[in-house]
Amino acid sequence: MKPAVAIVEPKTPGNIGTIARAMKNFGLDDLKLVNPPEFGRDSEAYGFAGQAREDVLPNYDEVTFDELVENYHTVGMTATTNEDASHHVRFPFTTPRELAENLETVATDTVLIFGREANGLTNEELSRIDEVCSIPASASYPALNLGQAATVTLYELRTLTVDECQLPDVERERAAESEIEGFYGAFSALLDTVGQPTEKRDKNMRMVRRLFGRAHPTGREIATLRGIVRRANERASSNARRTNRDDT
Amino acid sequence: MKPAVAIVEPKTPGNIGTIARAMKNFGLDDLKLVNPPEFGRDSEAYGFAGQAREDVLPNYDEVTFDELVENYHTVGMTATTNEDASHHVRFPFTTPRELAENLETVATDTVLIFGREANGLTNEELSRIDEVCSIPASASYPALNLGQAATVTLYELRTLTVDECQLPDVERERAAESEIEGFYGAFSALLDTVGQPTEKRDKNMRMVRRLFGRAHPTGREIATLRGIVRRANERASSNARRTNRDDT
Numbered sequence: 424m425k426p427a428v429a430i431v432e433p434k435t436p437g438n439i440g441t442i443a444r445a446m447k448n449f450g451l452d453d454l455k456l457v458n459p460p461e462f463g464r465d466s467e468a469y470g471f472a473g474q475a476r477e478d479v480l481p482n483y484d485e486v487t488f489d490e491l492v493e494n495y496h497t498v499g500m501t502a503t504t505n506e507d508a509s510h511h512v513r514f515p516f517t518t519p520r521e522l523a524e525n526l527e528t529v530a531t532d533t534v535l536i537f538g539r540e541a542n543g544l545t546n547e548e549l550s551r552i553d554e555v556c557s558i559p560a561s562a563s564y565p566a567l568n569l570g571q572a573a574t575v576t577l578y579e580l581r582t583l584t585v586d587e588c589q590l591p592d593v594e595r596e597r598a599a600e601s602e603i604e605g606f607y608g609a610f611s612a613l614l615d616t617v618g619q620p621t622e623k624r625d626k627n628m629r630m631v632r633r634l635f636g637r638a639h640p641t642g643r644e645i646a647t648l649r650g651i652v653r654r655a656n657e658r659a660s661s662n663a664r665r666t667n668r669d670d671t
Numbered sequence: 672m673k674p675a676v677a678i679v680e681p682k683t684p685g686n687i688g689t690i691a692r693a694m695k696n697f698g699l700d701d702l703k704l705v706n707p708p709e710f711g712r713d714s715e716a717y718g719f720a721g722q723a724r725e726d727v728l729p730n731y732d733e734v735t736f737d738e739l740v741e742n743y744h745t746v747g748m749t750a751t752t753n754e755d756a757s758h759h760v761r762f763p764f765t766t767p768r769e770l771a772e773n774l775e776t777v778a779t780d781t782v783l784i785f786g787r788e789a790n791g792l793t794n795e796e797l798s799r800i801d802e803v804c805s806i807p808a809s810a811s812y813p814a815l816n817l818g819q820a821a822t823v824t825l826y827e828l829r830t831l832t833v834d835e836c837q838l839p840d841v842e843r844e845r846a847a848e849s850e851i852e853g854f855y856g857a858f859s860a861l862l863d864t865v866g867q868p869t870e871k872r873d874k875n876m877r878m879v880r881r882l883f884g885r886a887h888p889t890g891r892e893i894a895t896l897r898g899i900v901r902r903a904n905e906r907a908s909s910n911a912r913r914t915n916r917d918d919t
Contacts, residue, residue: 444816450809474812504838515844515889557838559829561698564722565837568692571822574815578823581807589813590752590805596763641763 425584426498426526426533427453428577429491431548433569434540436462440471440480441570442537447475449577450584454483455491455534471570488548495534497552498522499544500576502566504557512546516555519579526583535576540569598645603635606649613656673832674746674774674781675701676825677739679796681817682788684710688719688728689818690785695723697825698832702731703739703782719818736796743782745800746770747792748824750814752805760794764803767827774831783824788817846893851883854897861904 428446433439439462443454462468472480491497505514517525526533536552538544549555558567558575567575577584610631614624640648676694681687687710691702710716720728739745753762765773774781784800786792797803806815806823815823825832858879862872888896 441816441819445819447812448808448815448819471816473814473816502837514839515887516838518838558826559833559836559838560696560826561829561833562835562837564695566721567696567822568689568719568721571689571693571696571819574819574822575826578806578808578826581809585807585809587810588807589750589810590764590766590807591762639763 424530424532425451425453426535426580427451427455427495428573429455429457429486429534429536430459430538430569430573431457431488431536431544432539433459433537435569436460436466436468437471438540438569439483440466440468440475442573443468443475443480443483444471444473445570445574445577446479447473448574449581450586451577451580452479452482454479455486456483457486457488457491459483459485488551491534491536492551494532496529496531496554497534497536498554498556499536499549499552500538500556500558500572501543501549502557502560502572503543504555512549513555513557516557518559519556519576522554522556522576523580523582526580535573535580537569537573596641597639598642602642602645602649603640606635606645606652607632609649609652609656613652613659616656616659672778672780673699673701674783674828675699675703675743676821677703677705677734677782677784678707678786678817678821679705679736679784679792680787681707683715683817684708685715685719686788686816686818687731688714688716688724690821691716691723691728691731692719692721693818693822693825694727695721696822697829698834699825699828700727700730702727703734704731705734705736705739707731707733736799739782739784740799742780744777744779744802745782745784746802746804747784747797747800748786748804748806748820749791749797750805750808750820751791752803760797761803761805764805766807767804767824770802770804770824771828771830774828783821783828785817785821844889845887846890850890850893850897851888854883854893854900855880857897857900857904861900861907864904864907 428442428451430439430442433456439456439459446452446454468480469476501513503513504516505512535556536544538548556576558572560567607628611624611628614627619627676690676699678687678690681704687704687707694700694702716728717724749761751761752764753760784792786796804824806820808815855876859872859876862875867875
C-alpha cells in the first residue's frame with residue numbers, strides 16, 4: 424500500500440510544489456495539506472512541481488490533523504529527536520530506510536507527516552502520531568529544508584512505491600565470464616608476443632584479472648577490448664616475423 | 672577523502688543555495704561552480720542556503736569544466752542513462768548508494784558534477800567524465816529537480832562525509848533482554864491472576880513475545896509497562912482476595 428504524504432501548515436507554496444514533484448519522481452500520488460496557504464496555477468507551487476503539476480498537485484486533499492490521526496498509521500518526520508528513552512515524544516525513532524523496511528511487511532494506510540518550514544511538527548502533534556522518523560544528517564546542522572527532507576524520505580521509500588524504475592537492469596549487462604576469459608587469453612597472447620618473460624607475464628595477468636574483476640565489464644566493453652588486443656597481437660606478431668626475417 | 676561538489680552552469684541562484692545547504696547537512700564543504708550566474712547576499716542563493724550561507728556558499732570556487740576533468744576523479748550525475756552497453760556515454764552507471772560503497776575504499780580527489788536545471792550535463796561533457804551516476808526513480812518521471820537530485824546524492828554519501836550524526840545511537844537504547852524477560856514474567860503473573868486458563872496463557876504469552884520482539888522496546892518503555900502490569904496485578908490480586916472473602 425503506497426503511503427500518503429501530508430504537509431502541516433506549509434507557508435511557502437514552492438515547498439508544496441517541490442514535494443509534489445518528489446512524490447511523482449518516486450511513484451506516490453496522494454497529497455494531503457493541513458491548513459495550506461492559497462496558491463494558484465501561477466504560483467511557485469505549480470512552478471516547482473514539474474510534471475506533478477498535472478496530477479499530484481491539483482489532486483491534493485485539504486484535511487485536518489485530527490483526520491490524519493483518526494484514519495492513518497501516522498509517521499511524523501523530525502530532524503530533532505530526543506537524546507534517549509527518558510522522553511517519548513521524539514523517541515524512539517526510525518530512519519527513512521528502516522521505515523521502508525518496516526512498511527514492506529505491513530498492510531495499512533500510512534501517512535508521512537511533514538511539519539512547518541520554520542519549526543516542523545509541534546511536540547503536541549508528535550505526541551499524537553504513531554511513529555517518529557528522522558533523517559540521519561550532520562550533528563552540526565541536521566535540519567534539512569522541508570522539500571529536501573521530503574525528497575530524501577520519499578527516495579528511501581521507492582522500493583515500496585516505484586512500480587518501474589527508469590534504470591536498466593545492470594546485472595544482466597555484465598559480460599559473460601567466458602567472454603572475459605577470452606579477453607584474458609587474448610591479452611596473455613599479446614604479452615607473449617611482446618616478449619614479456621613468463622614470470623612477469625603471470626604477474627601481469629594477475630593484475631589485469633584484479634582490475635577487470637573490480638570493474639565488472641559489460642559484454643560490449645570486453646568485446647571491444649578483446650578486438651583491440653587481438654589486432655595489436657596480430658600487428659605485433661607480423662612485425663616480429665618481419666624483424667626476424669630482417670635479422671636472418 | 673570528502674568529495675567536492677560542482678554545478679555546471681546553474682541558472683537559478685536558489686538551486687545553488689539549496690545544494691550548499693544539503694552539503695552542510697551531510698558534512699561536505701567544497702563547492703565548485705562552473706560559469707555561475709551572479710548572486711549576492713540578498714539573492715535566493717543565500718536565502719535557500721540556511722546555515723550554509725555562513726561557510727559553504729561564500730567559500731565556493733569558480734572553476735572550468737576542464738579543470739575538473741584534469742584534477743579529479745569525476746562523477747557525472749544524470750537522470751537518463753543509456754539503455755544498454757551499446758552506448759558508453761551514459762552506461763554503465765552506478766547509483767548513489769553504490770557510489771558511496773565504492774568511494775569508501777578509494778583514496779582520491781573526487782568531484783560530483785551536477786548539470787544544468789533544464790538539461791543536465793551534455794553528452795560531450797559526460798563523455799569526458801570518469802563515472803556516471805544515476806538516482807533510481809520512477810520510469811514515468813525520473814527527472815528530479817537539480818537541488819533535490821543533489822540532496823539525495825549527498826544523503827547517500829553521508830557514510831563517507833558525516834563525522835558525527837545528530838541521531839543518538841539507538842542500538843544502545845534497547846532494553847536489556849533480562850528487563851524484557853522480567854516484563855514477560857510480570858505479564859504472565861497478571862494473566863494468572865485474572866484467571867486465564869493455562870493453555871490460553873501460553874498462547875497469550877507467545878503473542879506478547881512476538882509483539883514486543885518486533886518493537887524492540889527501550890529500557891524506559893519496558894520499566895514503565897512492567898510497573899503498570901505489576902500494579903494491575905496487585906490490584907487484581909487484592910480484589911480477587913476480597914471477592915473470595917465476600918464469597919465465603
